[in-house]
Amino acid sequence: MSAEDRVTDDSTESEDDDHLANVSDGAGCTEIWEYLAERREENGDGS
Numbered sequence: 001m002s003a004e005d006r007v008t009d010d011s012t013e014s015e016d017d018d019h020l021a022n023v024s025d026g027a028g029c030t031e032i033w034e035y036l037a038e039r040r041e042e043n044g045d046g047s
Contacts, residue, residue, distance in 0.1 A: 023035050 019036070019039075020032065023032055027035070
């Protein structure tokens with residue numbers, strides 16, 4: 001893997017997990033699920 005590939009991979013990875021920026025380090029599946037569910041409710045995206 002070239003340095004250029006690593007830069008691209010790093011920026012893509014950062015974009016992929018931006019929605020988890022406010023989840024505390026070490027949070028488990030349940031905490032992440034609850035956080036995302038609350039966020040969907042606040043945005044009106046839930047059903």
